[in-house]
Amino acid sequence: MAIVQCRECAQGVSSFAPFCPRCGVPNPGGHGRHTERVEVVDVDMKIGTMMVFMVKWAIAAIPAVMLIAVLWAIGAGVLASLVAGG
């Protein structure tokens, strides 16, 4: 962790600080554009991975969803009989 000068106001801030405590500029360490580009690439990769993951998860979840639906229907039936008998 190093102390660097804010790229906007020259206040001494941590190189890892997300915002300058004096002027509020994001990433006062001065790597803003590079960091943004890396984040965009990272998000693109995550979306592609997430799509594959969601498809696999959806296929795997079908039996679980059916089981939950059956249990929910049974629970609703029990609740209805309790209310009707009540």
Ligand SMILES: [Zn+2]
């Ligand atoms: Zn500043």
